[in-house]
Amino acid sequence: MAGRRRAQRSGDPRVPAPSRAQRPAPGPRRGPLLLTALVVGGLVAGVTGVSSASDTPTGSTSVLAAQMELATVGDDVETLPMASITVAEAEARLAEVAASRAERAAAEAAAAEAAREAARPKAVLPVDGARFTSGYGGRWGTFHYGIDLAAPMRTPEYAAMDGVVLRAGSASGFGLAVYVLHENGDVTVYGHMDSILVEPGQYVEAGETIALLGNRGQSTGPHLHFEVHQGGMNGKRIDPVPWLAARGVEV
Incomplete structure (x- = not known):
């Protein structure tokens, strides 16, 4: 029996087992x-995410994104040429403005002067608040060719109307006298x-002050002797009261 089994094993048609050298190498351990x-x-991704989140604040990320967006938009905008004028044109404009201001200032000054001219008196009593002490006409055997207006010493005396000073200084009988020529020719x-x-x-x-009242010459006290020569220095000496009244001035 043993010889038969040994013969059967030796004659067994099964494929013999490969040797150790013929066995294929095992596959990689994937x-x-x-x-x-x-x-x-996973660890690397987690660490990177934590670092990025801590290093870059949300606000900084938003500002950076906005700046990038503006930069992108700005690149698409066309650059406009700079507007300019010449120096000569600028100087001409400055001259126009200066001339306009000067014209406006002149007009304002003229308006102010016109208002002042309209407001000021055209005739005044030569001494404000004076007492009428002597009139035009015969007096003590002589003719008195003017009127006397008494007031305290050195009271202001005014020009009765606009005019130009003809004479100013010493005068016979007056001590001192002033002669004023007016537009109508009267003095x-x-x-x-x-x-x-x-x-x-x-x-x-x-109304402009021309002198200070006094008592010089042939005088009996401080007063102004006031005369009107019709038509000039050598014209007829007329009564000053109606002459003043015709110009709205009461004595």
Whole structure:
């Protein structure tokens, strides 16, 4: 029996088992390696995400994004040429503005002067608040060719109307006197003043102070002797009261 079994085994048609040298090499161990890669990759991704989140604030990310967006939009906008004028054109414009301002200032000054001219008096009483002490006409055997207006010493005396000073200084009988020529050709005379404040050739307006009242010459007390020579220095000496009244001035 043993010899038969041994013969049967030796003659068994089964494929003989390969030798150790003929066995194929085992395949790579992919399972453990793949698991290791997944674990390491997850750790790296987690660390990177945490670092990025902590290093870049949300606000900074928004500002950066906005700046990038503006930069992108700006690149598409066309650059406009710079507008300009020449120096000569600028100087001409400055001259126009200066001329306009000067014209406006002149107009305003003219308007102010016109208002002042309209408001000021055209005729005044030569001494404000004076007492009428003597009139035009015969007096003590002589003719008195003017009127006397009494007031305290050195009271201001005014030009009765606009005019130009013809004479100013010493005068017979008056001590000191001032003669003023007016536009209508009449001359007004002021005598006995203590001091004179104008000079020949000076233009004076109605109400302008020309002297300070006094008591010089043939005088019995501080007063102004006031005369009107109709038509000029050598014209007829007329009564000053109606002459003043015709110009709205009461004595």
